[in-house]
Amino acid sequence: MARNLILYSVLPVFVALFLFSPETTQASLQGDLSRFLPGSGEVQGWERDGAPQAYRGEGLYEYINGGAEIYHEYGFRQVVVQDFKRKDGKSISVEIFEMEDPESAYGIFTFKTNPEDREISLGSDALLSDYYLNFWKARYLVTLTGFDEDEETIRGLQNIAHSIDTKIKADGNRPSLVSALPEEGLERASLKYFEGNLGLHNSYPFFTEDVFRLKEGIKGDYKGGYSLYIIESRTAEKGPVDFDDLKKSFKASSRYSHFRSLEELIFRVEDRKGKQVYVTQSKDKTLIVIGTVSQERIKNIFAGIQEIK
Amino acid sequence: MAKGIGRREFVKKTAKIGFSAALGGSVIFPWLNSSVQAYDRKGIDIAVAIGSDYLKNTIKAVDLLGGMKRFVKKGSKVAILPNTQSRHPGAYTKPEIVRAVIRMCKEAGAVEVNCLSWLTPKHWADTGLDQAVKEEGANLKLVDSDDESLYKPVPIPKGVSLKEAQIMKEFYNNDVFINMPVTKDHAGNKFTGTMKNLMGLNFRRKNRTFHKEGWQTEQSAIEHLDKCIADLNTVIKPALCVVDGTELITTNGPMGPGKLIKPQKVIAGVDRVAVDAYCTTLWGLDVRDIIMINKGYENKLGQIDLKKTKIEEVKV
Numbered sequence: 001m002a003r004n005l006i007l008y009s010v011l012p013v014f015v016a017l018f019l020f021s022p023e024t025t026q027a028s029l030q031g032d033l034s035r036f037l038p039g040s041g042e043v044q045g046w047e048r049d050g051a052p053q054a055y056r057g058e059g060l061y062e063y064i065n066g067g068a069e070i071y072h073e074y075g076f077r078q079v080v081v082q083d084f085k086r087k088d089g090k091s092i093s094v095e096i097f098e099m100e101d102p103e104s105a106y107g108i109f110t111f112k113t114n115p116e117d118r119e120i121s122l123g124s125d126a127l128l129s130d131y132y133l134n135f136w137k138a139r140y141l142v143t144l145t146g147f148d149e150d151e152e153t154i155r156g157l158q159n160i161a162h163s164i165d166t167k168i169k170a171d172g173n174r175p176s177l178v179s180a181l182p183e184e185g186l187e188r189a190s191l192k193y194f195e196g197n198l199g200l201h202n203s204y205p206f207f208t209e210d211v212f213r214l215k216e217g218i219k220g221d222y223k224g225g226y227s228l229y230i231i232e233s234r235t236a237e238k239g240p241v242d243f244d245d246l247k248k249s250f251k252a253s254s255r256y257s258h259f260r261s262l263e264e265l266i267f268r269v270e271d272r273k274g275k276q277v278y279v280t281q282s283k284d285k286t287l288i289v290i291g292t293v294s295q296e297r298i299k300n301i302f303a304g305i306q307e308i309k
Numbered sequence: 310m311a312k313g314i315g316r317r318e319f320v321k322k323t324a325k326i327g328f329s330a331a332l333g334g335s336v337i338f339p340w341l342n343s344s345v346q347a348y349d350r351k352g353i354d355i356a357v358a359i360g361s362d363y364l365k366n367t368i369k370a371v372d373l374l375g376g377m378k379r380f381v382k383k384g385s386k387v388a389i390l391p392n393t394q395s396r397h398p399g400a401y402t403k404p405e406i407v408r409a410v411i412r413m414c415k416e417a418g419a420v421e422v423n424c425l426s427w428l429t430p431k432h433w434a435d436t437g438l439d440q441a442v443k444e445e446g447a448n449l450k451l452v453d454s455d456d457e458s459l460y461k462p463v464p465i466p467k468g469v470s471l472k473e474a475q476i477m478k479e480f481y482n483n484d485v486f487i488n489m490p491v492t493k494d495h496a497g498n499k500f501t502g503t504m505k506n507l508m509g510l511n512f513r514r515k516n517r518t519f520h521k522e523g524w525q526t527e528q529s530a531i532e533h534l535d536k537c538i539a540d541l542n543t544v545i546k547p548a549l550c551v552v553d554g555t556e557l558i559t560t561n562g563p564m565g566p567g568k569l570i571k572p573q574k575v576i577a578g579v580d581r582v583a584v585d586a587y588c589t590t591l592w593g594l595d596v597r598d599i600i601m602i603n604k605g606y607e608n609k610l611g612q613i614d615l616k617k618t619k620i621e622e623v624k625v
Binding site for chain 1: 394396397398495496497499501505508517520523524525526527528530531532560561562563564565566567568569595597598
């Protein structure tokens with residue numbers, strides 16, 4: 001009896017230690033995502049509306065129907081969806097996506113955000129649009145959608161997001177390639193990180209073929225009115241895509257015209273919309289600037305590419 | 310579930326209501342659509358009504374094409390296919406537009422207007438479309454997306470990537486088909502409009518084959534999706550397309566949430582390729598980049614060159 005009493009009094013301590021050990025916290029991140037959702041009333045005024053819906057792997061198709069490709073390109077694992085409502089009928093939908101790793105979560109975050117979005121302090125990065133909010137943290141992307149732009153709804157988005165943010169007890173870093181972009185003049189909300197050609201194609205349709213043999217890429221818009229792409233190819237260890245092959249691809253494509261070599265390692269073409277596209281290579285990267293920029297400025301921009309941290 | 314319409318009965322019915330506007334005319338007798346094309350050559354190909362009252366826009370756009378009586382004959386059964394994929398703003402066909410089409414069909418003498426879908430009642434409730442359908446006296450016919458027996462195998466003789474479709478049998482219980490998508494971004498093939506909306510009639514598991522195994526994203530996989538859609542369009546011809554271009558997402562499609570623009574336009578036309586080509590201009594896409602529309606043109610489904618079409622834009 002006495003032995004049982006000792007056992008019963010000590011057991012909860014062991015259970016608590018087990019549950020909150022760093023290893024277990026990490027392991028539990030792979031489980032049910034609904035644990036990150038606020039309960040009814042946890043965020044003042046907002047009640048859960050129905051039960052959470054979860055979709056894993058291939059099951060994303062059931063939820064998202066068309067358009068699942070881009071999530072899979074970035075390494076989709078699972079998603080949980082939960083609606084919230086207020087007594088006055090306002091509604092918010094929450095989606096928590098678990099991706100393969102923090103880089104993937106960051107990538108799909110940049111895919112889903114817009115240059116016009118407003119930065120707010122949540123997770124690792126957060127951007128608020130007119131009626132929705134995205135933030136990423138660790139390997140999670142959280143998307144909250146309001147169905148109007150009223151102040152109450154926007155406040156609700158932020159409050160629910162804050163609750164989820166505090167429940168995700170992990171962190172992660174942006175992909176190192178982001179650090180290659182020069183900081184000066186960079187519009188941070190414009191960043192797009194690519195892990196495949198579909199993401200790149202959605203940003204700018206360079207080619208219909210995999211000319212860059214894309215491994216990863218980053219794009220940023222700059223205050224000078226141009227965009228800078230840094231693309232690393234899958235054969236990076238052997239160097240980038242052959243520069244002459246790259247020239248040939250741009251020359252052969254009907255998307256581009258007015259090919260002109262500016263220097264030995266820089267050439268320029270014009271796209272269908274009349275935008276200038278400047279291309280060069282540096283070490284293992286292909287560098288591209290799109291925009292109307294002087295020849296002198298182009299050399300400075302390319303020279304400003306940072307060493308990856 | 311009622312049985313699909315028989316071929317003989319189908320021919321009798323289409324003869325009664327006029328071949329040109331008959332649903333599925335191209336499935337059995339492709340040449341039956343020629344009278345519609347002849348009409349188009351004389352009149353307006355794409356009618357666009359612009360304004361903040363989306364119901365009025367819809368009525369105006371259809372009026373510009375000659376009115377609903379041109380497409381819906383007295384006593385006919387009409388199938389309509391709105392997009393109810395997501396309740397996110399700019400991702401579904403607006404209830405006001407669906408209301409207007411139902412009303413016009415009834416005024417033209419339709420005995421039944423049937424909204425078809427394999428999506429769930431929740432999709433229809435969340436978008437407010439179920440209420441519009443009910444209040445306008447139309448029928449909501451939801452077909453189980455997993456029950457293959459409710460879908461009819463339809464060979465695609467001209468199919469390049471898709472040799473057989475599986476179309477919901479309920480579709481064939483109607484005489485006229487009005488396609489009612491919202492045009493918007495699509496992360497896969499960059500655009501969705503009239504042609505892609507037809508996937509909403511096809512068996513869901515069959516639609517999955519439009520996407521490559523493992524959700525590949527290289528260009529050939531995207532091309533496969535677009536070719537399948539173009540192939541599917543060779544066996545279903547809408548009598549009329551009414552497209553919601555009022556509020557739409559230009560990023561993160563087709564589900565959203567995404568960047569919302571509000572052109573406040575309702576676009577109507579018979580030529581689906583031309584209508585889709587017009588819709589790409591709403592957010593500055595280059596139609597040459599949209600494989601599906603180019604394939605539709607190659608399949609002789611319509612005109613891709615907007616300079617060769619007559620477009621009428623009217624403010625309401």
